[in-house]
Amino acid sequence: MSARNRHPLVLLAALLAVASHAHAAGTPYHDLAPERNAIALTPGLENEDLAAVLDRLEARGVTVPVAVSGAGLILVDSPGLDEALASQGIGPALREPVGATLRAAHSRAGGLLAWWNEGFRAPEPQPEPSLRVEAEICAGARALKDVLPATPFRCGPGDYGTVHFAAGRCIVNVILPEGPQSPWNGSDVTTVESENLRALNWWSLKSSRALSFVVINYGPVPTDEEPAQLSSAQEGLYIEDCLANLGYAPVCPYTQVAELNTDTRDRNGGHWAYAQFILNADFFPNGSFLAYAYLGGPVTVALRGNASLGPQYLDRVIAHEVGHIFQVADEYQGGCSCGGTYGYLDEPNLNCVTCPPPTERCIMRSASEYSLSEMDNMEQAIHPCEHTKKMAGIWDSDGDGIWDVRETYPSSLFTSTLPETLDASLNVRVTGTSWDVPFPAPARFGTPVTVNRIAKVEYRVDGSPPAQAMAADGLFTEESEDWILSLPELGGGPHLLSVTAFNTVFHGEQTPEQISFFVHDVKLREDLFADPENGAMAVTWRTDGEDFGSTYSLFRRVAGEASEALLGTVPSQGGRNDRFVFWDREVRAGREYVYRLEVDIPGKGRKELGLVRQEAGLANPPPGRIAAVAPNPSRGEILLSVSVPRGPKAGVDDVLIPGEGASGFRDDEPQTPGGVSAGTPWRDVRIVIYDVRGRIVRDLGTFRHQETTRFNAAWDGRYRDGSPAPAGVYFARIGLDYTHSIEKLVLIR
8 A cells, every 4th residue: 555645543532431531521422532542453353252342341431443353453542441451351462552563463454454554654744736536436325225126136125224323333344346357466455454444433533432343354255247347236246146155145135235234233242234345446337436335234335446536545435435324415516405304313415515505525525625635634634514413313412412312311121020028138139121212213214223232220229329230141231231139138118129220321211110019027227236324234226117016135145154134125016116225234344245136026936136245334423422421419310411313314205114124215105104214313322331340330221312313311320220339430332223332421429
């Protein structure tokens, strides 16, 4: 291939990861930004294996504008490229940076390497050519169904044009018909393959990488006909031969092509497919046009010699024909009119040269509108015009950064059912499917198509933070995906499961799919909790949901001992109860206790809910103290003024469920009168008098008084038998619960 005045190609990407960041910052998804480039040679990677790699690279935010089956990938670099390639077994040794000299690692990589080397080398300055080529690029484009009645190949009914717009993954079957008198040589094969790659990359670039290609090069395929000697109406003769030699029964040439396109599209995970026939000739018979194509496919036909333009500008011509594949009409004199609408968006062809001005130079206009140097630099100098983009479907009418044809939303459906009542929810599997709903299509397109894929599926239970469902096949890469999720452990009562699918333009379904279910169970909302306070232990638990009139039993043992004792029970009395407190007042300071909680659910039996281990602390504040001592010599007694501190208890709404040495509280019941209510602040204070040798002199008894009050008690200076005690020093022990304080007394006679 001869040297040309080409600037280095700048491959631009709208990667998923980059798009996500750009959109968050207000930048359109399709806004172009320069990226580094790399080529990865992957000999033997084709069909389903190639599709799997492409899917996984895309899922990791790496775009592949052009992949050549069996030869390599042209990769737009991103921060995650190395990791993504390594995850697919494509090592750095198979990558080369921009400007490097690549050597063919595989015989099928010739066209790929030729395009890469020629396209990325530094340009050689050349004078501006004065030659302007007067040649019609193509013979026009019509739908194949409109052409068939005028051809000898009546394959109908049906429209074989199945490409709708310029987004998604498009499979290109490159076939070089080889007649008996027109054999291909290796350099010509490499030339047309590399020219085709540049044309495809141009469309990927202009679609802001919304469009990518997988090229399958079949190379020279024999035919008994001489393609260059046949008119376009006779194309079926060599198409039928070539497709038969590729294994497709010669029923009808367009049926064969349709089967080829369908097979390769499905095997390579494509949205679209068409066949690119390049004839080994310079001119078509009796015509000055350079190529032709059918709107939406199934084929486009070009010439190796490219008539008056020459093979070095075949990429410009192929790019024009690929526009027809994406439903774009011609815009040059004699090839267009201002009537009618085209493409998935029903756009009028207002850039036709015969339409009222202003008009734009465009890829779909005549070759004479561009100089040779502009065609050399087609990535920067030639563009699709506004109406061309609209016809091709790469148009963002609302300016939100997403092409109109990709303004789609997913929908979901549960494929498994849940019983009306679950005994337990933990790890219960729920399955479903999510799919992307296509943008509406004009009637002539038949079934609408989407190129968006399901990117993730989130689910929530009762409005909880979202969790991720798992793709049934391990990775979200398809327009329709089956998924699996497992329910968390939920408390008893009614619950609502909500599922929202998201597609590759980050749209979540507008009406999430929901399913209601009921759980007959009780669970702790958080761990069982024990809190030492004032010489007692407050054991607290919270539950989720209905507890169905369950009964809670709290057991206790001393750490290190095997025996366990039932402290007491707390009935829920039905309804929703979410907080319980149980006071254990028989603990000893400094000892460690283990508490175990069970629930007895009506109809289900007993279930252990949790364990907690905690050490009992010291009393704080002290249980009571003598505020004042007033000896009265004339009466021979000592007056004791005692303050009663506030004892340990729950909040004012907690209700005591009395037990032996322990009490439990629940948040949701009214206060009860008398000594039952924890809201009644009474405490028992015992006072005992000792002598200096620690012997009991007199037990004054137990006094019941309200908390935070002061009361008086008197010791008459006598022993238990009523005899007077001698003058001297004595001690009063004030005990409350299981703690005490001691005060010094002086008896005067």
